[in-house]
Amino acid sequence: MLASGLSRGVGVIGAGYVGLTLSVFLASKGVKTICVEKDRVKVRKIMDGVSPIHEQGLPELLHHVVRNGVLEARDEIGDMMERVEIVFITVGTPTGSDGVPDLSQVKEASRQVGEAMSTSRAARPLIVVKSTVLPGTTWHVVRPIIEEVSGRSCGDGFHLCVNPEFLREGSALQDTMNPDRIIIGAKHSEAAERLKKFYEALYHPSKIPTIITTPTNAELIKLATNAYLALKISFINLISQICEATEDGDVGVIAEGLGLDPRIGPLFLRAGLGFGGSCLPKDLRALRWFAASRGVDTSLLEAIIGINRAQRLRAVEKAESMLGGLSGKRVAVLGLAFKPGTDDIREAASIDIIRELLARGAEVRVHDPAALENARQVLGESVTYCSGLYECLNGADLAIIATEWPEYADIDPSTIKSLMRKTLIIDGRRILNTRRLMEEGIRVHTVGLHNPLA
Ligand SMILES: NC(=O)c1ccc[n+]([C@@H]2O[C@H](COP(=O)([O-])OP(=O)(O)OC[C@H]3O[C@@H](n4cnc5c(N)ncnc54)[C@H](O)[C@@H]3O)[C@@H](O)[C@H]2O)c1
Numbered sequence: 001m002l003a004s005g006l007s008r009g010v011g012v013i014g015a016g017y018v019g020l021t022l023s024v025f026l027a028s029k030g031v032k033t034i035c036v037e038k039d040r041v042k043v044r045k046i047m048d049g050v051s052p053i054h055e056q057g058l059p060e061l062l063h064h065v066v067r068n069g070v071l072e073a074r075d076e077i078g079d080m081m082e083r084v085e086i087v088f089i090t091v092g093t094p095t096g097s098d099g100v101p102d103l104s105q106v107k108e109a110s111r112q113v114g115e116a117m118s119t120s121r122a123a124r125p126l127i128v129v130k131s132t133v134l135p136g137t138t139w140h141v142v143r144p145i146i147e148e149v150s151g152r153s154c155g156d157g158f159h160l161c162v163n164p165e166f167l168r169e170g171s172a173l174q175d176t177m178n179p180d181r182i183i184i185g186a187k188h189s190e191a192a193e194r195l196k197k198f199y200e201a202l203y204h205p206s207k208i209p210t211i212i213t214t215p216t217n218a219e220l221i222k223l224a225t226n227a228y229l230a231l232k233i234s235f236i237n238l239i240s241q242i243c244e245a246t247e248d249g250d251v252g253v254i255a256e257g258l259g260l261d262p263r264i265g266p267l268f269l270r271a272g273l274g275f276g277g278s279c280l281p282k283d284l285r286a287l288r289w290f291a292a293s294r295g296v297d298t299s300l301l302e303a304i305i306g307i308n309r310a311q312r313l314r315a316v317e318k319a320e321s322m323l324g325g326l327s328g329k330r331v332a333v334l335g336l337a338f339k340p341g342t343d344d345i346r347e348a349a350s351i352d353i354i355r356e357l358l359a360r361g362a363e364v365r366v367h368d369p370a371a372l373e374n375a376r377q378v379l380g381e382s383v384t385y386c387s388g389l390y391e392c393l394n395g396a397d398l399a400i401i402a403t404e405w406p407e408y409a410d411i412d413p414s415t416i417k418s419l420m421r422k423t424l425i426i427d428g429r430r431i432l433n434t435r436r437l438m439e440e441g442i443r444v445h446t447v448g449l450h451n452p453l454a
Pocket of ligand 1: 092165
């Protein structure tokens with residue numbers, strides 16, 4: 001019997017931000033973990049002890065658990081079922097711009113699990129859907145596929161749970177090690193109890209608040225969480241637009257005052273260029289689509305999405321007005337990742353901003369401490385990639401801070417003055433000391449701050 005309470009190991013399907021972090025964490029706890037990833041490049045990297053993603057603390061721990069043989073990555077499920085008791089499905093669930101969820105990865109993973117189960121003698125493996133899915137998906141899409149392909153029925157031949165993930169990129173490992181809650185959705189109480197016991201052993205002696213509920217509720221808790229976080233961000237961005245239209249408004253002070261109200265709380269009240277990343281935008285679109293398909297009024301969700309889109313465009317419009325037109329102007333975009341601490345550029349504000357700058361005729365140079373390579377896959381040769389911050393600022397007419405990487409907060413005013421052709425900055429993430437820079441003769445527009453001089 002292992003420390004986790006299991007007599008065998010754990011399988012994880014999909015080595016993305018969620019699956020790889022989970023795998024490394026489980027392995028670090030001594031749970032023999034097999035991670036199945038269809039991308040062979042990722043598999044090779046993992047088996048070489050190299051992390052394919054940028055996450056604080058992950059490379060070191062990954063290297064350690066692979067070297068010790070506790071974590072194994074492979075590109076096929078093979079005999080995994082004989083060696084594990086629990087299988088987590090952590091594949092991607094993208095959403096099209098219309099909001100229709102693309103379940104192809106979930107379906108494929110379910111089929112693979114079903115096939116592996118059909119030839120396995122392992123009794124009642126526990127299958128756990130960790131991917132974010134719409135209400136009903138686990139019971140009405142995943143279950144029938146596994147049942148049909150494996151020839152086993154849910155409850156007797158295997159157990160099935162939904163267990164949404166709440167980690168934040170940038171602190172994925174920390175969040176996986178210290179979850180704020182565990183949500184388990186299952187139709188069979190025995191299935192839920194198995195997963196609950198596993199987590200109790202894993203997180204012992206900490207006691208993590210745990211809710212056991214139906215699959216639908218578990219699926220909706222995840223989506224409602226992301227919609228609410230997005231709502232807070234769009235709300236404060238709306239207030240930031242109002243601040244800019246006042247005599248001397250500052251959204252930072254408003255957010256501080258709001259956050260002191262215990263009914264509101266201070267988190268996710270940071271005005272800026274809006275939310276991005278692999279979760280909030282797509283989950284919001286999926287929820288909107290689901291609500292609309294059930295005849296529920298989606299105007300609140302539309303407004304959250306609309307404000308977020310507008311916030312990005314406003315930055316470009318501000319750049320255009322500060323420069324008196326963008327055609328032929330050189331703009332440095334500082335930060336590409338959707339937030340600091342990650343190399344993930346999925347739905348990042350920077351990408352929309354860059355595309356709009358290019359469409360309006362600007363020449364764009366970009367910098368990011370971690371996400372340059374991922375950006376190259378999306379932006380191709382349309383921009384100039386700079387490995388150094390100062391190289392990026394060189395000869396620029398204007399700079400936009402699109403990600404709040406800490407190093408951008410410390411940009412030296414004299415360096416800005418010596419490198420940039422015009423010293424104009426849009427602080428899209430409110431990290432600069434605006435007053436100090438303005439005193440040095442640098443024009444700074446800070447989102448949510450009324451500044452007639454910018
Ligand atoms: N990234 C986050 O911050 C986060 C947080 C909470 C929840 N989630 C949810 O978790 C899920 C995974 O997110 P992610 O960001 O880790 O996705 P990701 O795209 O980074 O990773 C998914 C991985 O699964 C692999 N894959 C797909 N189908 C496979 C298959 N059949 N067999 C083996 N590998 C397969 C892909 O190659 C990819 O590496 C999504 O539903 C997402 O919404 C993500």
